[in-house]
Amino acid sequence: MRKIRTYADLEGPDRSGLGDQLALQHRRVDRRMKAVRTVLAVASGKGGVGKSFVAATLASALARGGGTAGLLDADLNGPTAPSLLGLPRRSLSVTNDGVVPPVDSAGLRVFSTDLLLEDGEPLRWRGPAAESSVWLGSLEKGAFREFLSDVSWGELDVLVVDLPPGAQRLVELAELVPKRTRVIGVTIPTSASKAAVARSLRAAGDRDLPIAGIVENMSGYACGSCGAVGPLHPGDAGDALARELDLPLLARIPFDAAAAACAERGDMNGLLASRAGQEIAALAERLEREGAP
Amino acid sequence: MKFLCIDCDEQMGFGERQLPGDGTLAAVFRCPACGREVAMLTNPMETQVVSSLGIKIGGRTVPEQPLELVRSSLDGGRDEAFAEPPVDSVTSPETSPVEWAETATRRLEAVPSFVRGMVKRIYTDYAKEHGIHEITPEIMDQARTDLGLEGM
Structure with a gap:
């Protein structure tokens, strides 16, 4: 068999340019994220735990606390941030620096695929549908990367990233912004949620991402009349995760019908005044006090 | 990705790229020693895999x-x-x-x-x-x- 020189044997540059372009993409993210003090990833391994609700409310509370804050809705297929924040749909300005994110009344800078789509329009990508499993993951990672690098976030104390369920986007974030990212794990009290969130947080730990702590959402039901918190879900996932992973339990947020109504109509001021909102505002204060964001 | 002209044992350089519009792609590489050209042809799925990375073959x-x-x-x-x-x-x-x-x-x-x-x-x-x-x-x-x- 004849000896053919290997890739490494060839000293000439890689003229396909693929490696250089991938490196350039990472440098674009680096340049943008240098102006962001902390990226706070709000993660869970499971859908339906109210992660987007926690992320949007927390970002709003941080913006109202005097810092500069942004919210990146990284749930590309189920974006909710603009509606939770009551953001009106306007055209996004494009400048040489990037796409200017909309700003809510509290100064929170927001980006989401929801801003790009018609009401109710699903996210669809062009490409050969029959083989979409081959390229869809790369494309969604690329979209996430562009949301970090090509949105004109400006100087931020904190960029809250609302991650979709599962660990994949968290792993991508660790790859793209390894130095500034901290993670908050959101769970509900059930054992199923605990197992899923533990998996995500271990994936974060495997990539050396610092974990700020656990938030237990839907931690009981807050009575709209007397304010007392009664049982809602069985389990103690927040405490158990904190114990097992040696992390602080940062907040317990009860289900609160008043907060849910405010979220439904995009009334963040009302939401933050609710029982659940006050718990999240206290979480924001704690994170600021501890220097997490 | 590098292309080697086996006869000359020389690394080929990128020549040109063509997109006929049907989702396929042709990337031409040329040997600097003998001038031989080869075209890498990709099907629509392969083209999509590359473009999904946000990169262009040839830079x-x-x-x-x-x-x-x-x-x-x-x-x-x-x-x-x-x-x-x-x-x-x-x-x-x-x-x-x-x-x-x-x-x-x-x-x-x-x-x-x-x-x-x-x-x-x-x-x-x-x-x-x-x-x-x-x-x-x-x-x-x-x-x-x-x-x-x-x-x-």
Whole structure:
């Protein structure tokens, strides 16, 4: 068999340019994220735990606390941030620096695929549908990367990233912004949620991402009349995760019908005044006090 | 990715890229010693795998536009999602303006509004870079191939 020189044997540059372009993409993210003090990833391994609700409310509370804050809705297929924040749909300005994110009344800078789509329009990508499993993951990672690098976030104390369920986007974030990212794990009290969130947080730990702590959402039901918190879900996932992973339990947020109504109509001021909102505002204060964001 | 001319034991250089518009791609590599050329042909799925990474085989010659991958890959999208500045306001003031032939303008108008502004900027940047004063459909074809703009 004849000896053919290997890739490494060839000293000439890689003229396909693929490696250089991938490196350039990472440098674009680096340049943008240098102006962001902390990226706070709000993660869970499971859908339906109210992660987007926690992320949007927390970002709003941080913006109202005097810092500069942004919210990146990284749930590309189920974006909710603009509606939770009551953001009106306007055209996004494009400048040489990037796409200017909309700003809510509290100064929170927001980006989401929801801003790009018609009401109710699903996210669809062009490409050969029959083989979409081959390229869809790369494309969604690329979209996430562009949301970090090509949105004109400006100087931020904190960029809250609302991650979709599962660990994949968290792993991508660790790859793209390894130095500034901290993670908050959101769970509900059930054992199923605990197992899923533990998996995500271990994936974060495997990539050396610092974990700020656990938030237990839907931690009981807050009575709209007397304010007392009664049982809602069985389990103690927040405490158990904190114990097992040696992390602080940062907040317990009860289900609160008043907060849910405010979220439904995009009334963040009302939401933050609710029982659940006050718990999240206290979480924001704690994170600021501890220097997490 | 590197290409080796086995007869000459020389690394081949990138020659050109062609996008016929059916989702396939041809990338030509040339041996600097003997001049032999080979074309790497990819099927639509393979082309898509590369473009999904946000990269162009053979490299880029014009700057990447903000959210270029998202805007060029999204199927649909809100018509008024982006407010683009006038093209001339975002290019160098010392370069002469680029005119759009009526036929090219009509073709541009057929591009979905979601991505039209970005496409116009890319073609204008390409024309300025190549000293072209009027963009015609032929120039658009040439730019699309040179820049690897599948689907634009």
